[in-house]
Amino acid sequence: MSMLRTLATALTVALSLTGGMALAQQGPLRIEITDGVIEPLPFAAPTFIDQGGAGQAASDITRVVAADLAGTGLFREIPSSAFISQVSGFDAPVAYNDWKAINAQALIVGAVTAQGDRITVKFRLFDIFSGQQLGEGLQFAGTRGTWRRMAHKVADAVYARITGEGPYFDSRVVYVQESGPKDARQKRIAVMDYDGANVQYLTDASSIVLAPRFSPDGSQILFTSYASGFPRIYLMNTANLSVRALDQQPGTMTFAPRFAPDGRKVVFSLEQGGNSDLYELDTQSGQRRQLTNSPAIEAGASYSPDGSQIVFDSDRTGSSQIYVMPAGGGEARRISAGSGRYNTPVWSPRGDLIAFTKQDGGRFHIGVMRTDGSEERLLTSSFLDEGPTWAPNGRVLMFTREGAGAGGQAALYSVDISGRNLKQVPTQGPASDPAWSPLLP
Known part of the structure; x- marks a missing residue:
């Protein structure tokens, strides 16, 4: 059992x-x-x-x-x-x-x-x-x-x-290390052991970087950078730290990328003419296909572990909610049903749950729900909690928590899926946007 x-x-x-x-x-x-x-x-x-x-x-x-x-x-x-x-x-x-x-x-x-x-x-x-x-x-x-x-x-x-569960201690977390005042933050990508040890910096602070994400085998990292003056997605090789831009289309902005389970395809948001839709890109061939076509803002996409479905957030009904659709595109069904706004859904590596950020009643929460939207449970509550990421065994979530006011600092926290054992993850200064690696070989 x-x-x-x-x-x-x-x-x-x-x-x-x-x-x-x-x-x-x-x-x-x-x-x-x-x-x-x-x-x-x-x-x-x-x-x-x-x-x-x-x-x-x-x-x-x-x-x-x-x-x-x-x-x-x-x-x-x-x-x-x-x-x-x-x-x-x-x-x-x-x-x-x-x-x-x-x-x-x-x-x-x-x-x-x-x-x-x-x-x-x-x-x-x-x-x-x-x-x-x-x-x-x-x-x-x-x-x-x-x-x-x-x-x-x-x-x-x-x-x-x-x-009787899968382990998760021998893993790493990629995240954004922050410095400087809250209204002029400098950001660089860093990676550490799951417990905050062995920190390495992968980029400098010359441009804003956001939302780094490991590939399924841990050999690559996707992230969004403003190096060009606009948000674009980039791919980093973790062995030699070489970086290349993905899908550079004139007049567009790309952001919020995430790998498919095969490690080759990437789902991301592309903004053009004020409209944001989901696209899938083959990182080797460069072939791109559009997955959604809606006047709404659609982002925060994440594949199911078997690669057959994608969960994402969209404001197509007026407020941001969570939807699930086939990985190849097609009809999407809304699964969030509670009050408030839902964002950044992430499928559990076990396949049984979807974690999310929820804003409701002036508070932010990290929560989980079944993949059909049932049994929603809120695990945290604070001024600002956002961006959950799953441990390799699907039992623990890590996320960003930020305090109120000009002095509020971003920090990484973890909590298990029962809502117990909430604790801060030690980092060298303010930190945000964590993403867990797979279990190391």
């Missing part, structure tokens, strides 16, 4: 644990959800064993693993001061009763080896109440500079085994 069908307001989920584990009399690891309240699962993560040359890296990797898990709100780390037993070696027997006495339900045992620039990390996961190892141990290897990625991979494996 997959964990946390969180659109229901009251349910209890028992997690099935794979990997050949025999269940104890107490049952499998369990997370209870009642009226949106989850009791985090307590886990212990003793500092990984230094099996040679690891030094501080062993402790650093352990801390990142623990922070990843605790940061979800689904897990609670037991402090080392409460430990009765210590882990003396990677292969040492587990004193299950000692861990059970401090209410640990999961135990992560790891080891790190380093030689020259190479580092190896391995781990095992134990279910304390069943007295069994959960699945097989895993090992990751890389350079010293990639130690954080290896820590994220360990946390991903633990998360997936306990929840």
Whole structure:
């Protein structure tokens, strides 16, 4: 059973644990959800064993693993001061009763080896109440500079085994880094780990840039730039940071691009003569086709995971609402039905939900709805929340939040699809327009 069908307001989920584990009399690891309240699962993560040359890296990797898990709100780390037993070696027997006495339900045992620039990390996961190892141990290897990625991979494996869901820690986020006063912001594209570490800047601040978006394989980034004096869409190669313009049509403005699941086609908005419609472009052949033909403003398009449909926002009925149509164009059906204005719809990678921005009653919200528009739920509320992006596993959303007044700064926040665990994502100054990468290989 997959964990946390969180659109229901009251349910209890028992997690099935794979990997050949025999269940104890107490049952499998369990997370209870009642009226949106989850009791985090307590886990212990003793500092990984230094099996040679690891030094501080062993402790650093352990801390990142623990922070990843605790940061979800689904897990609670037991402090080392409460430990009765210590882990003396990677292969040492587990004193299950000692861990059970401090209410640990999961135990992560790891080891790190380093030689020259190479580092190896391995781990095992134990279910304390069943007295069994959960699945097989895993090992990751890389350079010293990639130690954080290896820590994220360990946390991903633990998360997936306990929840039955796909992981998302070993991923990156592209976004717009902002500086300067609110009425004269300078903007450049940056990329970071999902938790704000390892920031890299991909463009300078010589022109305004907006809405960067990863390709499905993470090798390219689409974005909108005002380098020409008008908004146009560009394509960046993430390996060498080379940039080329797409679909340069005289007398037009192009914006809000997003990749199709095949990584070759792009849907975007094109404004000409005061009218904005959706177009699809083949990035290799340059062939373009028009998808909508309406006097309305149509933007914010996003493909379904299978590439068969497109969701977008349009003010064809007088206020901006959410519509779904076949990916090749054709009749669109409105799916939003609540009060207020809807924008920036984004299809979940799971295919089951659509996230959106909503403006209603003087407040902005990030929300989710089923793909037919049913079961709408608002997850946030503030002066300005906008532009949701999905984590690779479809469980967490990241978005921009901006404060009121001249001093209000844009910042990145995340929230899970139950509306829980709202928190700010650390960035080096004001930031906006986040877009999550796929899970890294």
